[in-house]
Amino acid sequence: MPWLPTPREPLLRVAVTGGTHGNEMSGVYLARHWLQCPEELRRPSFSAIPILANPEASAACSRYVGQDLNRSFTSAVLTSRATSNDPYEVTRARxxxxxxxxxxxGQAFDFILDLHNTTANMRACILANSDCCAFAMHMCHYLQLQNPELPCHVIHYQSGETFSLQSVAKMGLSLELGPQPQGVLQADIFSQMRALVASSLDFIELFNQGTGFPAFEMEVYRHCGEEDFPRTEAGDLAGIVHPQLQDQDFEPLQPGAPIFQLFSGEEVLYQGDRTVYPMFINEAAYYEKHMAFMKTEKTSILVPALPPLPAAAPIQTP
Known part of the structure; x- marks a missing residue:
């Protein structure tokens, strides 16, 4: 897959969005804080705009009120004619x-950083629509280097048409931190997310000021499928995530290893033909999506150098 062109001008239009899912509280409360104290998002060459993405769901402390906002940024949704029956999130996506x-x-924002929490034991993750955007991969690498005490897995989670909020901008990433229960705010997760946002903005500032970054090799996890729970003929759950798999996000899952435990006590074994690395194991929000965990493949990619901006590139101080 060819690498996308790197920016040749400073990034000046940057947004940090929280509360895309209204019960993922770190992003909700960081967005609310920054709306009152926007100076935390200012850098010498730009100022990021804080946005509470889904105000109604955040007020209700619910993932969404009509449909998942983070699945609503497809061309079909964004270009369809508005009607009085549209779910709130469709209107909000537009x-x-x-x-x-x-x-x-060409008028889109330069970069969107979208903030999420997961109930799964994922720790800190950086989700990209594609791993062929060198600028985004360099930001991921910078976050890993600046936060060595915090595991930061890089995930390429989607192929085909993008549907997430971050895809509206020219470039973007999502931060996914957990485990944190829905509707709960935890100090450690909150602080980790805040630090990762600060490092992300610092990276953009370095780039805007003319810093170049050398090529490097990095480990990424590429989405390769999902696994549903065992179910009855009526569609109800027939079992639960196996104790040996629970909380083992990003650990290798071998063919023949137990993944579910039926309510009858029997084990269900993984029937895949190769080792995968599961993530979002037993994620609360994915029960409705019939997903017990996502499967990924681990690989290494060589990311090309990110050249410095031309010396003549103007920087407009906000």
């Missing part, structure tokens, strides 16, 4: 697209 996009246009 509003955000007009504000931060339009998607896939």
């Amino acid at each position: 509003e955000l697209n007009q504000w931060l996009g339009p998607k896939a246009s």
Whole structure:
């Protein structure tokens, strides 16, 4: 897959979005804090805009009120004619697209950093729509170097048309931190997310000021499928995640290893033909999506150097 062109001008239009899912509390409360104290997101060459992405779901402390906002940024949704029956998140997706996009246009924001929590034992993860954006991969690498005490897995989680909020901008990443229960705010997760956002903005500032970054090799996890729970003929759960798999996100899962325990006590073994690395194991939000865990393949990629901006590139101080 060819690498996308790297930016040749400073990144000046940057947004940090929280509360895309209204019960993922770190992003909700960081967005609310920054709306009151925006100076925390300011850097000498730019100022990131804080956005509470889904205000109604955040007020209700619910993932969404109509449909998943982070699945609503497809071209079909964004370009369809508005009706009185549209779910709130469809209307909100169009509003955000007009504000931060339009998607896939030259007028779109330079970068969106979208903040999420998971109930799974994922620790800190950086989710990218693609691992062929050298700028985004260099930011991931910078976050790993600046936060060595915090495991930061890099995930390429989607192929085909993008549907997430971050995809509205020219470039973007999602931060996913856990485990944290839905509707709960935890000090350690909150602080880790805040530190990762600060490092992300610092990286953009370094780039804007003319810093170049050398090529490097990095480990990434590429989404390669999902596994549903065992179910009855009526569609109800027939078992649970096996104790040996629970909380083992990003650990190798070998063919023949137990993945579920039926309510009858029998074990269900993994029937795949190769080792995978599961993530989002027993994620609370994915029960409705019929997903017990996602499967990934671990690989290494060589990321090309990120050249410094041309000396003549103007920087407009906000």
